[in-house]
Amino acid sequence: MSYGPARTPLDSSPPGLAAGFAEWQAELRSQVLDELTAFLRRVRVAELGAAGVDEVLAQYVIGGKCLRSSFMYLGWLCAAEPDPAAVRASAALELLHAFALLQDDVMDDAILRRGSDAAHLRLSARHRQRGRPGSPTRFGASAATLLGDMCLVWAEQMLRESGVGATALARLWPRYDAMRIELAVGQFADLSNDVRERPALDAVLGIARAKSGNYTVRRPLELGAALAGGAERTLNALGHYGSRIGEAFQLRDDLLGVFGAASVTGKPQDSDLGQHKATSVVVVALDLADAATRRELTRLLDRPELDAATIARGRALIADSGAPERIEAMIADRVRDALGALRDGALGRDQRAALEQMALLCTARQL
Incomplete structure (x- = not known):
């Protein structure tokens, strides 16, 4: 209809x-x-x-x-x-x-x-x-x-x-159901994702992948290709690209969650720190910071509530730790790997070019 x-x-x-x-x-x-x-x-x-x-x-x-x-x-x-x-x-x-x-x-x-x-x-x-x-x-x-x-x-x-057609939709439904469950599981895990519990970076990235990264890039690509009856080789190339660009997208979102202006994100600038979210940038900052900076940042993040001045100080400590540069490098590595996955001949030239442009759009500093 x-x-x-x-x-x-x-x-x-x-x-x-x-x-x-x-x-x-x-x-x-x-x-x-x-x-x-x-x-x-x-x-x-x-x-x-x-x-x-x-x-x-x-x-x-x-x-x-x-x-x-x-x-x-x-x-x-x-x-x-x-x-x-x-x-x-x-x-x-x-x-x-x-x-x-x-x-x-x-x-x-x-x-x-x-x-x-x-x-x-x-x-x-x-x-x-x-x-x-x-x-x-x-x-x-x-x-x-x-x-x-x-x-x-x-x-x-x-x-x-x-x-x-119904035949095409039948190819989509199992993947669509799996994506919705993955999204809900990621949201469920995010309920207890608190920086005060000091989760490991791998755990934080796993939550972000399920809740946002896969659901933004990888799963939609796979849904579209499955709907069209794409070959397994095409689905594999899109899956690899989508997984890596989805991760890069979430890493960018984590940076914007700490340093992005409200005019860019559409959300309060203090949202991630104020909510004690254990995002990649905060966890990496705690890992990279020198002993004095780590102690101060830990004391700050352990407060039950963070006012504007405290959040501004936390943002400065995270910047000094070198975490933003590390996250930028992680984004670049994932984009490079994703684009490499497009060059195995499974996709046409125009499709590769479009996916390259979408990768830049998703990981841009001012998204």
């Missing part, structure tokens, strides 16, 4: 030139957002409209960079010709991502998402403004959780109704 706007599919595989790729990717994002807008308009639950969820859905579903849907469609193009149904199927991952973000913000008691108040805060404020009985805080958290549940269901519905 087709429910999106009538549009011509992208005319060809993405061009190799960086400027041409940027135009292609922007057009793909536009098509994905059009498909999502049409879908949300069709499934809109009237009873929820009065609760102000339309704006929240737009913030979480329509407001992103569409990385996951772009990777899924690129996976498709590595094994098949351009197809509007495949674009529509790929767009469904943005609904799955909205589910993950909504759940994550409730669990983290987040303040901002994409530069605006997080969903549970917006829904809580609407409850308070309407003078409804009961706790606005509890309502906001519960409503955001339920909205996330709806996005999870809608993502699968959008896949089923994308227009891709």
Whole structure:
């Protein structure tokens, strides 16, 4: 069943030139957002409209960079010709991502998402403004959780109704189920991921891989290629590339979580340190710091609450430890390895060039 706007599919595989790729990717994002807008308009639950969820859905579903849907469609193009149904199927991952973000913000008691108040805060404020009985805080958290549940269901519905054939979808479902479980397991592990317990770097990277890296790059690529009936050799090349770029993406995110401006991340600058998150950059800082710096940073991170001045000091200690440079080197190593995996002849020239550009996009300093 087709429910999106009538549009011509992208005319060809993405061009190799960086400027041409940027135009292609922007057009793909536009098509994905059009498909999502049409879908949300069709499934809109009237009873929820009065609760102000339309704006929240737009913030979480329509407001992103569409990385996951772009990777899924690129996976498709590595094994098949351009197809509007495949674009529509790929767009469904943005609904799955909205589910993950909504759940994550409730669990983290987040303040901002994409530069605006997080969903549970917006829904809580609407409850308070309407003078409804009961706790606005509890309502906001519960409503955001339920909205996330709806996005999870809608993502699968959008896949089923994308227009891709049943045989192709049958190749996708086992991988899609495995990805969703992997994401939930990563989120579950992240609940107890606290720097005050001094986890090892390998454990931190494992959580990040399951919760974010694989789900952002590797799994979407594999889903798209499997949907298109890609050969095992193609899936293996995409899997290796996706695993390494996913790790690099998360390492970049960890750096931005400590040093990135709110205007870049859309989240408070103190979010990772203030929440005592054991991210790669913090763990590496503790490993690399000299004895005096390690003692001070340990005392700082062990405080129950960190104010702005303490967080600023922690940021300076992490910078002095050499951790940012080590993380940058880890990112570069992973990108280099990922790009090497594309050169075994499994992929065409244009597909390789597009994946190279996506690797740069995902690991850029100002993502």
